[in-house]
Amino acid sequence: MELGEPIYVGKAKSIYKTDKEDELISLFRNDMTAFNGVKKDSFAGKGAYNAAVSAFFFDYLEKNGVKTHFIKMLDDHTMLVKKLDMIPLEVIARNVAAGSIVKKLPFKEGQILNPPVIVTDYKDDERGDPSVNDDLIVALGLVTRDELAEIKEITHKINKLLYDFFDELGLIFVDFKIEFGKCGGEIILGDEISMDSMRLWDKVTKESFDKDVYRFDKGDVMTAYAKVVEKIMNWQKENVK
Ligand SMILES: Nc1ncnc2c1ncn2[C@@H]1O[C@H](COP(=O)(O)OP(=O)(O)O)[C@@H](O)[C@H]1O
Ligand SMILES: [Mg+2]
Numbered sequence: 001m002e003l004g005e006p007i008y009v010g011k012a013k014s015i016y017k018t019d020k021e022d023e024l025i026s027l028f029r030n031d032m033t034a035f036n037g038v039k040k041d042s043f044a045g046k047g048a049y050n051a052a053v054s055a056f057f058f059d060y061l062e063k064n065g066v067k068t069h070f071i072k073m074l075d076d077h078t079m080l081v082k083k084l085d086m087i088p089l090e091v092i093a094r095n096v097a098a099g100s101i102v103k104k105l106p107f108k109e110g111q112i113l114n115p116p117v118i119v120t121d122y123k124d125d126e127r128g129d130p131s132v133n134d135d136l137i138v139a140l141g142l143v144t145r146d147e148l149a150e151i152k153e154i155t156h157k158i159n160k161l162l163y164d165f166f167d168e169l170g171l172i173f174v175d176f177k178i179e180f181g182k183c184g185g186e187i188i189l190g191d192e193i194s195m196d197s198m199r200l201w202d203k204v205t206k207e208s209f210d211k212d213v214y215r216f217d218k219g220d221v222m223t224a225y226a227k228v229v230e231k232i233m234n235w236q237k238e239n240v241k
Pocket of ligand 2: 011
């Protein structure tokens with residue numbers, strides 16, 4: 001596909017304009033980064049895996065009443081999306097304590113968080129994505145208090161849907177990060193939902209099937225990603241007729 005010059009090149013995706021003012025193309029590259037870009041690699045097929053999983057979940061969420069930016073796939077790693085006015089927040093939901101929360105607070109790795117915990121980071125690589133609370137979000141003018149409440153409500157809903165989905169596949173949906181944007185005054189889920197932006201553990205062995213495999217050299221990251229894709233595709237074969 002001929003795409004021209006991207007309007008934005010992020011750490012894992014490139015964004016392109018289309019003929020339509022209100023639509024963009026999101027191309028999932030094979031680049032993998034961790035620790036705010038300090039560790040960098042490229043893996044053949046990674047973009048397609050993440051795009052396929054994102055497309056699957058956007059579709060799954062739409063069917064369950066969550067509005068997303070997803071329009072359609074253009075090829076195996078390229079997605080047509082609604083253009084959103086992105087809210088610079090990383091909205092993180094945690095079902096089990098792992099990663100940064102264990103470093104910063106006295107939680108034990110693997111400790112169950114019930115009810116799930118939602119935290120927010122201000123999306124700014126140069127500042128290291130600092131954590132922000134509700135007052136700071138409102139003071140910064142990112143969203144209103146009502147919009148923030150809506151963002152959290154949608155995040156809880158997505159978390160429940162995906163937790164139950166992965167539970168059926170034998171995986172624990174430990175945590176995930178999502179981004180929202182606005183379009184015509186509405187809050188809409190944007191960006192991606194992939195193995196790069198979540199933690200998934202095997203229910204029995206607690207083995208990782210997400211970017212932690214890459215972050216902490218726990219094995220072959222593409223084998224781990226392929227396993228998740230395979231499980232989702234098998235679920236689809238049995239459930240979507
Ligand atoms: N529907 C959308 N409209 C506009 N921008 C979007 C949309 N979905 C995602 N984005 C933005 O596109 C970029 C995707 O590229 P990515 O590689 O994830 O970048 P980053 O390194 O900034 O996380 C992100 O900055 C994200 O906020
Ligand atoms: Mg990103």
